[in-house]
Amino acid sequence: MAYLLVVDSSMRGDASVSRRLTGLATARWLATHPSGRVVRRDLEAHPVPHLDHVAGAARRTPPDQHTSAQAERWQLAEELIGEVRDADAVVVGFPLYNWGPPSTVKAWVDNLFAPGLSRERGTGKGLLGATRFIVFATRGGGYGPEAPKYGWDHATPWLVHALSALGIVPEVIAVEMTLSVVNLALESFRPMMERDLAVAEAAIAKLW
Amino acid sequence: MAYLLVVDSSMRGDASVSRRLTGLATARWLATHPSGRVVRRDLEAHPVPHLDHVAGAARRTPPDQHTSAQAERWQLAEELIGEVRDADAVVVGFPLYNWGPPSTVKAWVDNLFAPGLSRERGTGKGLLGATRFIVFATRGGGYGPEAPKYGWDHATPWLVHALSALGIVPEVIAVEMTLSVVNLALESFRPMMERDLAVAEAAIAKLW
Numbered sequence: 001m002a003y004l005l006v007v008d009s010s011m012r013g014d015a016s017v018s019r020r021l022t023g024l025a026t027a028r029w030l031a032t033h034p035s036g037r038v039v040r041r042d043l044e045a046h047p048v049p050h051l052d053h054v055a056g057a058a059r060r061t062p063p064d065q066h067t068s069a070q071a072e073r074w075q076l077a078e079e080l081i082g083e084v085r086d087a088d089a090v091v092v093g094f095p096l097y098n099w100g101p102p103s104t105v106k107a108w109v110d111n112l113f114a115p116g117l118s119r120e121r122g123t124g125k126g127l128l129g130a131t132r133f134i135v136f137a138t139r140g141g142g143y144g145p146e147a148p149k150y151g152w153d154h155a156t157p158w159l160v161h162a163l164s165a166l167g168i169v170p171e172v173i174a175v176e177m178t179l180s181v182v183n184l185a186l187e188s189f190r191p192m193m194e195r196d197l198a199v200a201e202a203a204i205a206k207l208w
Numbered sequence: 209m210a211y212l213l214v215v216d217s218s219m220r221g222d223a224s225v226s227r228r229l230t231g232l233a234t235a236r237w238l239a240t241h242p243s244g245r246v247v248r249r250d251l252e253a254h255p256v257p258h259l260d261h262v263a264g265a266a267r268r269t270p271p272d273q274h275t276s277a278q279a280e281r282w283q284l285a286e287e288l289i290g291e292v293r294d295a296d297a298v299v300v301g302f303p304l305y306n307w308g309p310p311s312t313v314k315a316w317v318d319n320l321f322a323p324g325l326s327r328e329r330g331t332g333k334g335l336l337g338a339t340r341f342i343v344f345a346t347r348g349g350g351y352g353p354e355a356p357k358y359g360w361d362h363a364t365p366w367l368v369h370a371l372s373a374l375g376i377v378p379e380v381i382a383v384e385m386t387l388s389v390v391n392l393a394l395e396s397f398r399p400m401m402e403r404d405l406a407v408a409e410a411a412i413a414k415l416w
Contacts, residue, residue, distance in 0.1 A: 011264045047258050050311045056219045098318055098373070100309065100366045103258045107311035152369050158308045158362035165306070 002036045004029045005087040009043040009102040010095045010138075017178045017197075018093030021136040024204050025091045032208040039083065043104035048080065049073070051110040059114055077114040081128070084112065089132040089208075092170075094155065095178075096139040101155040109162050118166050126167025133170040134207065135159065136200070140179035142192065173200045210244045212237045213295040217251040217310040218303045218346075225386045225405075226301030229344040232412050233299045240416040247291065251312035256288065257281070259318040267322055285322040289336070292320065297340040297416075300378075302363065303386075304347040309363040317370050326374050334375025341378040342415065343367065344408070348387035350400065381408045 006026055010016035026038055049055070058070035058077070066074055084090055095102060101109075115121050118128055135156070143153040156172055163170050177193040180186040214234055218224035234246055257263070266278035266285070274282055292298055303310060309317075323329050326336055343364070351361040364380055371378050385401040388394040 011259055011261045013261055044258075044260055050252075050255050050315075051219055051305060052252050053219045053221055097259060098321055098370050100314055100317075100370065103311045103315035103318060106308055106314050107258075109308075110306055110311060113306055151365075154308075154362050154366035154369065157359075158366075161360050161362065162306050162308065 002033055002088040003039050003086075004033070004036060005039050005041065005083055005090040007041045007043060007090065007092040007105075007108070009105050010093055011044050011102075012095075015182075016093070016095070016138075017175055018095050018136050018138040021138070021173070021175070021200055021204070022091050022093040024201065025134065025136070025207060028204050029089065029091075029208055033088070036088065039087070041083070041108075043102070043108055047104045048076065048108050048111050050107050055111070074114070077111055077117055080108065080111050081114060081117045084131055084133075085118075085128050087131050089134065091134045092136065094135050094137045094159065096137070096153060096155050099149075099152045099154050101158060105159075109159070112166060124165070126165055129167030129169070131168065133163065133168045135170045135172045137172055137174040138178050139174065139176045140183075141186075142176045142189065144176070173203050175200050210241055210296040211247050211294075212241070212244060213247050213249065213291055213298045215249045215251060215298065215300040215313075215316070217313050218301055219252050219310075220303075223390075224301070224303070224346075225383055226303050226344050226346040229346070229381070229383070229408055229412070230299050230301040232409060233342065233344070233415060236412050237297065237299075237416055241296070244296065247295070249291070249316075251310070251316055255312045256284065256316050256319050258315050263319070282322070285319055285325055288316065288319050289322060289325045292339055292341075293326075293336050295339050297342065299342045300344065302343050302345045302367065304345070304361060304363050307357075307360045307362050309366060313367075317367070320374060332373070334373055337375030337377070339376065341371065341376045343378045343380045345380055345382040346386050347382065347384045348391075349394075350384045350397065352384070381411050383408050 006022050008019050008022055010018045054069050055073040058073040063074055112118055119126055137156045141149055143149055175196040177189040180190040180193050214230050216227050216230055218226045262277050263281040266281040271282055320326055327334055345364045349357055351357055383404040385397040388398040388401050
């Protein structure tokens with residue numbers, strides 16, 4: 001049965017713009033896939049482990065020679081990779097924290113790298129390209145060419161490169177200036193956020 | 209008493225180039241600071257928690273109104289920030305994992321952001337500029353202008369920007385092509401790594 005994988009990472013709960021967007025996308029998907037189901041992975045509530053020496057060894061050692069600790073990490077890789085590979089589509093809520101990805105998302109993506117599972121052994125060819133992958137990139141400030149912090153968004157460029165090594169070409173829908181709602185000093189930028197939100201909502205309505 | 213803060217993050221243990229470099233820098237510092245001591249933070253062995261809704265609330269709530277969970281996260285921020293602020297110098301082993309920072313380092317840096325502790329309330333001015341900060345950036349491949357993956361190092365550019373918001377201007381010493389030792393297909397690049405290593409070792413000898 002077709003399912004949508006919904007990955008959230010924001011720490012802002014109900015105030016989160018990325019969660020609002022993944023929620024809208026989920027509603028849209030369910031409306032267009034009445035018999036589909038939704039699988040949720042909330043990385044903020046339930047982070048996956050960092051890459052460490054056990055996870056590294058699990059990737060270098062043939063599975064039939066794994067220690068029990070390595071087998072556990074390999075099984076996690078199989079689970080996380082299978083969840084993406086078998087999904088009809090993946091939607092990811094991806095806020096910008098201190099100009100980089102949430103550490104929880106970095107850990108999740110690191111876990112998605114496993115030779116033989118997500119990349120062909122030898123060639124390194126990405127094996128997850130059959131899954132549609134949509135990223136809702138939300139940013140507290142503005143990072144366009146005209147902004148003082150142009151070039152400070154190190155999250156989306158990283159994610160696009162990393163996913164490409166898995167065969168995935170993500171569709172990125174961005175909303176900037178989300179802090180304009182909570183930070184009085186940024187209030188004048190609120191129309192920019194509203195404009196981005198309107199564009200994002202229109203894009204969501206056309207996803208499926 | 210003066211101390212050196214040594215932060216490691218590599219999952220490769222004794223085979224790690226970044227750990228070798230932080231080790232050399234530590235030896236050099238001890239040789240030139242005979243009465244100094246070394247404080248170690250191994251983020252691979254003992255990761256710090258991700259930013260989550262508790263840590264976020266702790267940063268928005270006056271400390272005297274913290275819940276006990278928030279107080280715990282605020283205390284961790286005080287500990288981590290104080291460790292950097294009070295150090296004579298910080299050396300960080302910073303490998304590149306899947307073209308981004310280790311998730312453990314991202315989580316550590318996220319924890320270093322706290323209004324009133326590491327950044328002036330209101331202005332956002334960084335308060336940690338008095339500490340010398342040295343980063344050993346190690347990369348499995350090559351990311352210079354002539355490399356096919358030029359622009360794929362999303363770790364060091366992020367770290368330099370994030371630290372600058374804390375008032376820190378890091379000194380970055382980079383070694384590339386570290387995978388040339390373990391990956392036969394990259395063996396011909398080993399002289400590039402050896403050259404980088406020699407430059408790094410000469411730089412370490414001049415740090416103090």
